[in-house]
Amino acid sequence: MSHKAASHASCIPKIDEVNALEALHNFVKDDLNLVDKVIIREMTSQVPLIRDLAGYLIHAGGKRLRPMLTIACAQLAGYQGQRHIPLAACVEFIHTATLLHDDVIDESNLRRGIASANALWGNKASVLVGDFLFSRAFELIVADGSFEVLKILSEASSTIVEGEVLQLLTANNTATTETGYFNVIKAKTAQLFEAACHIGGVMAECTAYQKQALAAFGHNLGIVFQLIDDGLDYYGTESQLGKTPGDDFREGKVTLPVILAFTQGNADEKKFWERTLGQLDQTDQDLNLAIQYLKKYNVFSRIIEKAKSFSKRAKESLMVFPESSLRKLLLNVADFCVYRLS
Amino acid sequence: MSHKAASHASCIPKIDEVNALEALHNFVKDDLNLVDKVIIREMTSQVPLIRDLAGYLIHAGGKRLRPMLTIACAQLAGYQGQRHIPLAACVEFIHTATLLHDDVIDESNLRRGIASANALWGNKASVLVGDFLFSRAFELIVADGSFEVLKILSEASSTIVEGEVLQLLTANNTATTETGYFNVIKAKTAQLFEAACHIGGVMAECTAYQKQALAAFGHNLGIVFQLIDDGLDYYGTESQLGKTPGDDFREGKVTLPVILAFTQGNADEKKFWERTLGQLDQTDQDLNLAIQYLKKYNVFSRIIEKAKSFSKRAKESLMVFPESSLRKLLLNVADFCVYRLS
Numbered sequence: 001m002s003h004k005a006a007s008h009a010s011c012i013p014k015i016d017e018v019n020a021l022e023a024l025h026n027f028v029k030d031d032l033n034l035v036d037k038v039i040i041r042e043m044t045s046q047v048p049l050i051r052d053l054a055g056y057l058i059h060a061g062g063k064r065l066r067p068m069l070t071i072a073c074a075q076l077a078g079y080q081g082q083r084h085i086p087l088a089a090c091v092e093f094i095h096t097a098t099l100l101h102d103d104v105i106d107e108s109n110l111r112r113g114i115a116s117a118n119a120l121w122g123n124k125a126s127v128l129v130g131d132f133l134f135s136r137a138f139e140l141i142v143a144d145g146s147f148e149v150l151k152i153l154s155e156a157s158s159t160i161v162e163g164e165v166l167q168l169l170t171a172n173n174t175a176t177t178e179t180g181y182f183n184v185i186k187a188k189t190a191q192l193f194e195a196a197c198h199i200g201g202v203m204a205e206c207t208a209y210q211k212q213a214l215a216a217f218g219h220n221l222g223i224v225f226q227l228i229d230d231g232l233d234y235y236g237t238e239s240q241l242g243k244t245p246g247d248d249f250r251e252g253k254v255t256l257p258v259i260l261a262f263t264q265g266n267a268d269e270k271k272f273w274e275r276t277l278g279q280l281d282q283t284d285q286d287l288n289l290a291i292q293y294l295k296k297y298n299v300f301s302r303i304i305e306k307a308k309s310f311s312k313r314a315k316e317s318l319m320v321f322p323e324s325s326l327r328k329l330l331l332n333v334a335d336f337c338v339y340r341l342s
Numbered sequence: 343m344s345h346k347a348a349s350h351a352s353c354i355p356k357i358d359e360v361n362a363l364e365a366l367h368n369f370v371k372d373d374l375n376l377v378d379k380v381i382i383r384e385m386t387s388q389v390p391l392i393r394d395l396a397g398y399l400i401h402a403g404g405k406r407l408r409p410m411l412t413i414a415c416a417q418l419a420g421y422q423g424q425r426h427i428p429l430a431a432c433v434e435f436i437h438t439a440t441l442l443h444d445d446v447i448d449e450s451n452l453r454r455g456i457a458s459a460n461a462l463w464g465n466k467a468s469v470l471v472g473d474f475l476f477s478r479a480f481e482l483i484v485a486d487g488s489f490e491v492l493k494i495l496s497e498a499s500s501t502i503v504e505g506e507v508l509q510l511l512t513a514n515n516t517a518t519t520e521t522g523y524f525n526v527i528k529a530k531t532a533q534l535f536e537a538a539c540h541i542g543g544v545m546a547e548c549t550a551y552q553k554q555a556l557a558a559f560g561h562n563l564g565i566v567f568q569l570i571d572d573g574l575d576y577y578g579t580e581s582q583l584g585k586t587p588g589d590d591f592r593e594g595k596v597t598l599p600v601i602l603a604f605t606q607g608n609a610d611e612k613k614f615w616e617r618t619l620g621q622l623d624q625t626d627q628d629l630n631l632a633i634q635y636l637k638k639y640n641v642f643s644r645i646i647e648k649a650k651s652f653s654k655r656a657k658e659s660l661m662v663f664p665e666s667s668l669r670k671l672l673l674n675v676a677d678f679c680v681y682r683l684s
Contacts, residue, residue: 047507104446104469127446127469128507134473135499138480142492150484150492157477165389165470 020332021063027329028071031085035067038089042136053129066091066196069221073200073214076318076326083203086140087149091196093137094153098160098188100130148202156195163187172252172280174262174273181256185226186219193222213320217330220314224337227307230255231300232340234291246287252277256306258290260299269293307338362678363405366671370413373427377409380431384478395471408433408538411563415542415556418660418668425545428482429491433538435479436495440502440530442472490544498537505529509595514622516604516615518596527568528561535564555659559672562656566679569649572597573642574682576633588629594619598648600632602641611635649680 025032045051067088074084103126134157141150167184170176197218201211233248234257248255254262254277262273276282276290294300314334321327367374387393409430416426445468476499483492509526512518539560543553575590576599590597596604596619604615614635618628636642656676663669 045504045507047504047511049507049511050504101469101473104465123446123465124510125507127443128503128510131443131476131503132500132507134476135496135503138496139493139500142489142496145489147484147487151481154477154480154484158474158481161470161473161477162387162389162392165387165391165467165474168466168470169389169391 020329020336021065024068024072024329024333025064027326028068028075031071031088032064032068034085035064035071035088035092038086038140039092042089042093042140043133045132049125050129050132053125062092062096064092065225066095066192069193069196069218070200072326072330073197073218074203075200076321076324076330077201077204077206077210077214079200079204081203083144083146084200087144087199087203088196090137090140090153091192091199093133093140094157094160095192097130097133097137098164098192100126100133102164146202149199152195152198152202156191159187159191163189163191167253170254172278173254174258174270174278176254176259178256178259181254181259182223185223185230189226190219190222193225194219197221210320213317216317217314217334220310220317221334221337223310224307224314224334227256227303227310228337228340231257231303233257234287234294235300236340249276249287249290250282252280256303257294257299260302261290261293261297264297265293304338311335311338362671362674363407366410366414366675367406369668369671370410370417373413373430374406374410376427377406377413377430377434380428380482381434384431384435384482385475387474391467392471392474395467404434404438406434407567408437408534411535411538411560412542414668414672415539415560416545417542418663418666418672419543419546419548419552419556421542421546423545425486426542429486429541429545430538432479432482432495433534433541435475435482436499436502437534439472439475439479440506440534442468442475444506488544491541494537494540494544498533501529501533505531505533512596514594514620515596516600516612516620518601520598520601523596523598523601524565527565527572531568532561532564535567536561539563552662555662558659559656559676562652562659563676563679565652566649566656566676569598569645569652570679570682573599573645575599576629576636577642578682591618591629591632592624594622598645599636599641602644603632603635603639606639607635646680653677653680 043050043053070088070091071084104123137153141153163184163186166180167188170180170184194215195218198211198215201214230248233245233255236245258273258277262270265273272286272289272293276286311334315331318327318330385392385395412430412433413426446465480496483495505526505528508522509530512522512526536557537560540553540557543556572590575587575597578587600615600619604612607615614628614631618624618632653676657673660669660672
């Protein structure tokens with residue numbers, strides 16, 4: 001996008017940061033392949049629909065960011081066993097279940113085109129396969145046999161759902177505050193990042209202080225990730241985002257870019273946001289106009305600054321662990337998550 | 343309904359059978375009130391939508407059959423503690439979550455009137471509040487601290503979901519077999535009845551033989567319950583059923599009444615079922631015609647016979663426990679569940 005290079009030339013990422021996720025992926029590749037095997041095995045069901053959707057989800061091939069974090073944090077904390085494989089699969093199951101349920105659409109939304117598992121299988125299948133993943137995850141966590149892990153992941157699941165409900169309530173509400181927004185993303189995104197990292201430390205039986213450090217790393221990284229994701233929705237390309245840009249706008253989600261522009265906007269601009277997001281009354285030109293308003297108030301730079309401060313906190317947490325190539329990779333990931341928008 | 347008294351006069355239930363559920367309810371009333379308090383406490387959320395739906399669900403006041411079974415089976419097995427209160431609430435949470443998710447509708451179903459929580463809050467809220475209940479249930483089960491209970495309830499949850507998916511696949515499929523139907527109801531209904539009773543024995547730390555007896559009681563009672571429920575959908579009154587009769591027909595569910603009539607039906611009748619359930623092409627008169635076909639093949643009596651045989655198995659299981667007024671109440675419940683249709 002042309003406005004991108006122009007306005008953020010100073011933030012152009014260095015090569016090692018761009019490839020940070022790829023580098024972490026390579027580092028944990030063998031374990032990640034084992035995680036995929038567990039995912040395939042556990043989604044094997046006598047029910048064809050579940051098998052089909054499992055295949056779709058595996059081959060659609062998300063970034064597997066959360067299971068990568070579980071594997072990496074367990075290793076960073078010195079874990080030597082094999083429990084991290086099924087538990088990383090559980091984290092991915094919980095994540096995928098929330099994605100499927102987030103895809104469920106209300107009658108009022110049916111007119112808009114939505115490309116997702118839902119479009120292929122329908123509401124009901126999305127709900128049920130999400131439920132299947134969620135309950136299968138709990139079976140695996142129970143089989144793992146640690147109450148500490150059970151507590152972390154069951155609490156995370158509850159919190160994620162509260163976050164999703166909160167998000168539902170802020171949709172179409174241009175009065176949503178920055179605090180309200182952060183409450184949503186902490187619950188719906190940061191909590192699972194936090195849990196994914198935290199259980200790595202639990203498996204390694206490291207000190208409470210180190211476990212808290214891993215949890216804090218995950219929490220802050222999750223915030224960075226969602227801040228940038230919400231920025232990219234107005235600003236990114238389809239390949240950066242893994243989905244069509246402008247989805248949040250079309251669905252009337254009130255995310256931080258909008259909150260920042262709305263707060264400073266003049267009366268006409270406030271009317272624009274009310275019409276497009278509050279009432280979902282949109283024309284083809286409105287997304288471009290929205291992006292112009294975001295640029296007018298320097299929204300992207302401001303979000304990058306916020307993301308940098310959470311990224312800094314994430315990186316500081318890891319300093320309780322001794323220097324290692326894995327720690328360096330995780331620090332790079334924290335930087336990279338910011339630079340996706342830069 | 344007039345055809346009812348005429349065709350099943352010999353099955354008119356005795357008073358103590360009619361009141362069996364009420365009698366059991368009275369027996370466990372104090373504990374059940376404590377269960378309601380746990381439900382209210384655990385659904386307390388900072389998110390108003392969740393509070394509202396909690397209130398709706400509490401006051402809509404289901405029969406609380408499953409938590410009643412948990413309480414009663416724990417007592418029958420000699421349990422003296424208080425763990426059965428939150429665990430009975432968990433069973434109700436899991437049940438309510440599946441109801442909410444079962445309410446989720448596909449685009450194709452939107453034209454039909456559906457009175458449910460979904461009608462009031464929409465698809466997305468039904469999904470998310472169901473998720474909230476489900477994850478809150480797991481938090482409570484984790485807090486209870488028994489891996490045996492965790493295993494039973496997490497496996498039950500997975501099985502219920504597989505049953506719901508199987509049911510989705512049999513919908514509109516008039517080729518569904520009786521075996522296919524039983525696979526669905528064992529998974530979607532009997533499994534939670536089984537788990538509800540089984541955990542009563544686990545809490546009481548009774549013998550493996552007694553635990554299995556309680557599980558078998560719940561399993562067979564669950565089958566009876568669903569067999570009769572599916573019969574009542576064509577044959578009951580709104581107050582017996584707790585929902586509008588004919589819902590299954592309008593939604594194209596292929597339940598045992600239909601399977602029995604379809605199998606024996608002539609070519610015209612098979613065409614009728616294909617049109618009304620397979621293609622969901624229905625007129626106002628079709629439900630009455632469907633009921634006539636069911637009567638032609640004596641479907642209700644045949645379902646009652648099947649239900650009686652499962653009820654008998656349920657009652658036999660309880661014989662491993664010594665005679666008591668509570669055992670008598672549970673035996674009466676097993677009879678009553680059959681007589682609802684008679």
